[in-house]
Amino acid sequence: MQGEGLLIGKRQIFIRFSGCNINCIYCDTENSKTTELGKEYTFEELNNKIQELMTPDFYSLEITGGEPLLHSQYIHDFLKKYPYKAMLETNATLPNDMKILTDVIDIVSMDIKLPEHFKSQEEWEKIYKQELETIKVMESENQKYYIKIVISPTTPVTIINKILEDLKSITSDNIEVIIQPVSPMTLWNSKENLFKISELVGIKYNVSIIPQIHKYLDVE
Template identity: 70%
Template structure:
């Protein structure tokens, strides 16, 4: 459980951390969309340039933040991250709705997908078909699970990159926070 702040108290805390190279706030969580009203009202009062990092499973709340968020970093979770296919489908459908919301709002965003050496290619093909039906202009970042020793063969990673790269700008970026032992 985190500490609760008034808008003014939160701004004071941000100001204490401010450095000359400050560019923007990164709003992350837990899941920040659970607090979309607070975030919206705070950024209306203190209009910082802001990036939202989200699982994008709450499209209505995401829509609520459109006028105060400069860019969204959203995840697409894969079926391998869930206990059941039904659980994944519910999350995935909300992620797709969030992409639709951002497209309609002309929101700047990019998508991250954490993949493993065993991520099925047919799942990536399905996801890319669904995303392509909504937008062909979004950047997609592939994050291979850590540690990289799991990737003794890189064929699957390169195949995933090739599939995504057919229609989208794609980058492969390791999970740096795991290399640095940062939670």
């Protein structure tokens, strides 16, 4: 079951790729950062696994990681052979690899990371620049996508303002932005910052506040 974002509550079959090219402080899938825990599948073996999990309420594949764009050619070739409806969940830091996938992915869930997610400002600035380049690729290829921003009770409104200014010239007005409060919600003694940021984003974009529902349901 999808526990966050626009497809929340939909029955998806998760394909989790190992390995990640960045190191977020708040990562909730630490084991997926390394390639040592991954297992290789032929296209046929992967399709067989999907079919074993198939149910009548199946909505789409959820292609996630780690960072799935590290495996973009494999994903592309698999979906060309087995054209499942598919959602890509990505940190969006590999714009050239995104170009490979725009003809096989139905919707992209992409993060915009914040400085608070990294150990240094320099690290964030490099990643953020790559995310903006990936957005340009998706806009030019008419790829359907939405943006997810994970915020905390102390996320500065100033950084959200900067992101909105940067997005203004490269995105269309109908893009959905998901504000995702960092879990657990017990961290949020006050929701003031959450609603302030939502109001700010809502001036330009369709915005929703959506926590990670799968954590409330205790679903992996």
